[in-house]
Amino acid sequence: MSSASEPHASAFSAAELEFLAEDELIEIVPNLRMDPLNFISGDFGPFRPQIATQVPLWLAVALKKRGKCTIRAPEWMSIDKLSQVLESERDSEKFQPLPFHYVEISRLLFDHAREDIPDIYMVRSLVEDIKDVRFHKIGTGLEIISKERTYALRLKNLSAMEANIVRPFVTRALETLYKLGSSEMIQESDTNRQPPQAMNRGPRTTSRKDGDLILGNIFDINSSSELLLMLRKIIDKDVRN
Amino acid sequence: MDSGAGESSAADDYESLMSTTDAELLKSAWRNEKAALEILKFNEDLVHRSRQQIQLMEEMVDESSQNGVDPLTVSLYQMDLDRTMFLLRSYLRIRLQKIEKYVFHVLKTPEIWARLSKQEQKFANRCGEDLKHHLEQSVLSKLPDQYQSHLRQSGASEDDDMVPEPQLDGYVVCRSKKYLGAFQLDDGGEEPVNIEADDLYALPYKSIKPLVESGQIDLV
Numbered sequence: 253m254s255s256a257s258e259p260h261a262s263a264f265s266a267a268e269l270e271f272l273a274e275d276e277l278i279e280i281v282p283n284l285r286m287d288p289l290n291f292i293s294g295d296f297g298p299f300r301p302q303i304a305t306q307v308p309l310w311l312a313v314a315l316k317k318r319g320k321c322t323i324r325a326p327e328w329m330s331i332d333k334l335s336q337v338l339e340s341e342r343d344s345e346k347f348q349p350l351p352f353h354y355v356e357i358s359r360l361l362f363d364h365a366r367e368d369i370p371d372i373y374m375v376r377s378l379v380e381d382i383k384d385v386r387f388h389k390i391g392t393g394l395e396i397i398s399k400e401r402t403y404a405l406r407l408k409n410l411s412a413m414e415a416n417i418v419r420p421f422v423t424r425a426l427e428t429l430y431k432l433g434s435s436e437m438i439q440e441s442d443t444n445r446q447p448p449q450a451m452n453r454g455p456r457t458t459s460r461k462d463g464d465l466i467l468g469n470i471f472d473i474n475s476s477s478e479l480l481l482m483l484r485k486i487i488d489k490d491v492r493n
Numbered sequence: 494m495d496s497g498a499g500e501s502s503a504a505d506d507y508e509s510l511m512s513t514t515d516a517e518l519l520k521s522a523w524r525n526e527k528a529a530l531e532i533l534k535f536n537e538d539l540v541h542r543s544r545q546q547i548q549l550m551e552e553m554v555d556e557s558s559q560n561g562v563d564p565l566t567v568s569l570y571q572m573d574l575d576r577t578m579f580l581l582r583s584y585l586r587i588r589l590q591k592i593e594k595y596v597f598h599v600l601k602t603p604e605i606w607a608r609l610s611k612q613e614q615k616f617a618n619r620c621g622e623d624l625k626h627h628l629e630q631s632v633l634s635k636l637p638d639q640y641q642s643h644l645r646q647s648g649a650s651e652d653d654d655m656v657p658e659p660q661l662d663g664y665v666v667c668r669s670k671k672y673l674g675a676f677q678l679d680d681g682g683e684e685p686v687n688i689e690a691d692d693l694y695a696l697p698y699k700s701i702k703p704l705v706e707s708g709q710i711d712l713v
Binding site for chain 2: 272314318407415
């Protein structure tokens with residue numbers, strides 16, 4: 253059946269997600285004296301040597317590249333915190349709360365501020381492990397994300413990048429489940445099948461049935477295990493790549 | 494459509510409005526436009542303000558680089574400027590892409606037409622004319638009389654049934670800045686969804702469209 257919404261068109265690119273993550277605030281310790289910066293995106297500074305201040309990540313990286321500051325790794329980026337997260341991530345079916353952009357932030361810091369992060373190798377491998385565990389969870393347990401109705405899926409504590417990855421499948425699946433659940437669909441496709449040319453003509457025009465979103469039709473995700481299984485396989489493959 | 498957010502929301506809205514910078518607003522406008530399944534209302538005031546800010550900042554950067562202000566400071570201002578310009582450009586560009594894609598639909602639907610800016614309307618008109626001209630020249634004029642419309646499948650069609658339109662029954666991923674409480678997805682009378690602050694949800698675009706328009710929910 254036609255599904256004209258293009259999941260990829262609405263997804264953000266990795267570069268765009270990084271762009272968004274660069275606006276997250278982080279603490280730096282400058283080693284120069286500089287007046288406050290009154291940016292379009294906000295006011296930052298003043299900068300005094302050895303006095304910590306909060307700046308967006310992009311500014312921190314820019315100063316760091318010029319050797320004008322050290323970056324203080326965020327609190328969650330310590331071995332203690334990360335080991336805790338990893339442990340609970342493994343023990344629980346749920347996703348642990350992490351910064352929305354934890355993947356992008358950690359990557360930016362690993363790339364540009366490696367000497368400012370204590371125990372970088374350990375931290376890095378912990379973040380990698382957490383990422384792996386979480387991605388594996390996404391791949392194996394879509395129904396764990398939520399056991400609610402399929403017309404509304406709650407993606408609790410999923411990060412920006414994770415949400416971006418599952419978006420095409422989740423939105424497609426929900427759309428399909430919704431369509432399967434709506435009795436309109438069955439009748440409609442039956443009538444459409446009779447004149448075969450109607451199918452080949454712009455599917456958008458034949459499947460228009462505006463205004464009758466039947467959300468009341470509860471369709472339990474567990475009862476469509478076959479579809480879920482298929483979905484898992486697709487996601488699994490994609491996450492691995 | 495009941496948001497269930499309660500009466501205190503008016504004050505909250507005002508507060509969040511005052512504490513939100515244009516940069517933040519532009520970012521969420523960009524995000525929403527990118528993720529929405531159709532073209533949203535043109536954010537005229539915001540674009541206007543952003544343009545002004547960019548212009549001011551450009552002048553300032555030019556001036557300071559001539560006046561021998563610390564090159565580091567200048568380059569940082571330039572970076573901030575570049576980031577804002579990227580957002581604005583990308584926002585405008587996504588909209589043009591959407592217009593181009595569904596140009597005939599945009600042209601013939603007054604509700605959508607009203608969402609475009611003056612310049613976008615001009616663009617849509619020209620784009621539609623060109624596309625029509627192209628279709629006529631390359632294909633339609635060589636078909637039998639009753640198949641020559643670029644909007645209808647045949648002369649027997651009752652209305653314009655060959656106009657591609659965006660599919661709105663898709664799902665989007667969204668996040669609310671604050672607790673919205675029980676949100677009725679549709680008037681179907683089924684159990685409402687509890688929308689918590691800062692949590693992600695995959696919801697049908699149609700149901701949350703009013704929330705997107707009122708800025709209560711962000712598409713991500």
